Amino acid sequence: MDKEKYCSGCGVKLQDENVLQEGYTANLDHDLCQRCFRIKNYGDYQVVVKSNEEYLTVLKSIGQTKNLVLYITDLLNMEKDLTEIRNLIPNKMILVLNKRDVLPKSVKDEKLIQYFESMDIPFEKIVVISTKKNQNIDDLLKQIKIYQTSSEVYVVGHTNAGKSSLINKLLRNYSTNTQELTMSPLPTTTLNTVRIAINDYLTLIDTPGLVDAHSMTNYLDPVMVAKVCPKKEIKPKTYQLKPGQSLLIDELARIDYVEGERNSFTVFVSNELKVKRISSKNNALKDLEKRTYEMKYEEDLVINGLGFIKVVNKGTVDLYLNHNVESFVRKSLI
Numbered sequence: 001m002d003k004e005k006y007c008s009g010c011g012v013k014l015q016d017e018n019v020l021q022e023g024y025t026a027n028l029d030h031d032l033c034q035r036c037f038r039i040k041n042y043g044d045y046q047v048v049v050k051s052n053e054e055y056l057t058v059l060k061s062i063g064q065t066k067n068l069v070l071y072i073t074d075l076l077n078m079e080k081d082l083t084e085i086r087n088l089i090p091n092k093m094i095l096v097l098n099k100r101d102v103l104p105k106s107v108k109d110e111k112l113i114q115y116f117e118s119m120d121i122p123f124e125k126i127v128v129i130s131t132k133k134n135q136n137i138d139d140l141l142k143q144i145k146i147y148q149t150s151s152e153v154y155v156v157g158h159t160n161a162g163k164s165s166l167i168n169k170l171l172r173n174y175s176t177n178t179q180e181l182t183m184s185p186l187p188t189t190t191l192n193t194v195r196i197a198i199n200d201y202l203t204l205i206d207t208p209g210l211v212d213a214h215s216m217t218n219y220l221d222p223v224m225v226a227k228v229c230p231k232k233e234i235k236p237k238t239y240q241l242k243p244g245q246s247l248l249i250d251e252l253a254r255i256d257y258v259e260g261e262r263n264s265f266t267v268f269v270s271n272e273l274k275v276k277r278i279s280s281k282n283n284a285l286k287d288l289e290k291r292t293y294e295m296k297y298e299e300d301l302v303i304n305g306l307g308f309i310k311v312v313n314k315g316t317v318d319l320y321l322n323h324n325v326e327s328f329v330r331k332s333l334i
Ligand SMILES: Nc1nc2c(ncn2[C@@H]2O[C@H](COP(=O)(O)OP(=O)(O)OP(=O)(O)O)[C@@H](O)[C@H]2O)c(=O)[nH]1
Pocket: 098, 099, 100, 101, 102, 129, 130, 131, 132, 133, 157, 158, 159, 160, 161, 162, 163, 164, 165, 166, 182, 183, 184, 185, 186, 187, 188, 189, 190, 191, 207, 208, 209, 210, 230, 231, 232
């Protein structure tokens, strides 16, 4: 019987029998499945739906090892609860805050690190990086060397955090291995664990991400997904609002300032999205689901997959949003 072969881009088991199923390739001599081939060569993204059960099994099996884990999170779209993954696996863990390039340069890395340190979650270390801009990747490698317990290091996190991108960057910077993982702006690009040898002392193990069913990106067409994902440093837009005034974020969200003193709202979303101030009497986007928040001093209203709005003073805010998309309030990141 033939040896089983796995796609070098996403880890799926290759097969040449059913075009409609995962892992199809016309020729089993190829290293990539058809989906990865299309993503890499034509930017032709295809969404695959995955259940989180499989990922939880992957995480549990990581927990059976003593290996170091890199937990990657996206600074603009970080999850509400960083303890969820942390609590599932007891391994030594480095928190890697990725996509630093999309936050304003004026924000100090040290301030971001302090924000996460104050959560008191047991991480060996917190590192801020930008895979895209190749920032602090050397420092991350240094920290990996300090905390690794064997040559194997796992890379986990939510889907789209940039896990495969980071491994590709480490490969390019420090390795002669020419393998390249598949990356894409859509969720669930990596389908299975993939082992990548950087050198004799370090093998990174990529994993599919934990899927966020409540991210806005799941409910947008690919063109809009591309608009919502910032490609450049975000230019925050600040509005001084009084009750009775509202903000529209493109066609995606509406924020009404309902009650409180004069207040400052700073919107951190992709520069490609239009933000508009209107009177609350205008009914635009009011067909979306309404949620009411009592904001306290210096808090962010976070919209999963879109970004966040920093509100300085306390006040009542109504948010209108697709009913599938998660929103929550946290202490201001910036
Ligand atoms: N701006 C910016 N974008 C990044 C950075 N790192 C990754 N990305 C983008 O984030 C998206 C997701 O990257 P992937 O590497 O596919 O993410 P992943 O965590 O492997 O995702 P799954 O395999 O779906 O779990 C891609 O569009 C990347 O180009 C970064 O440092 N800055």
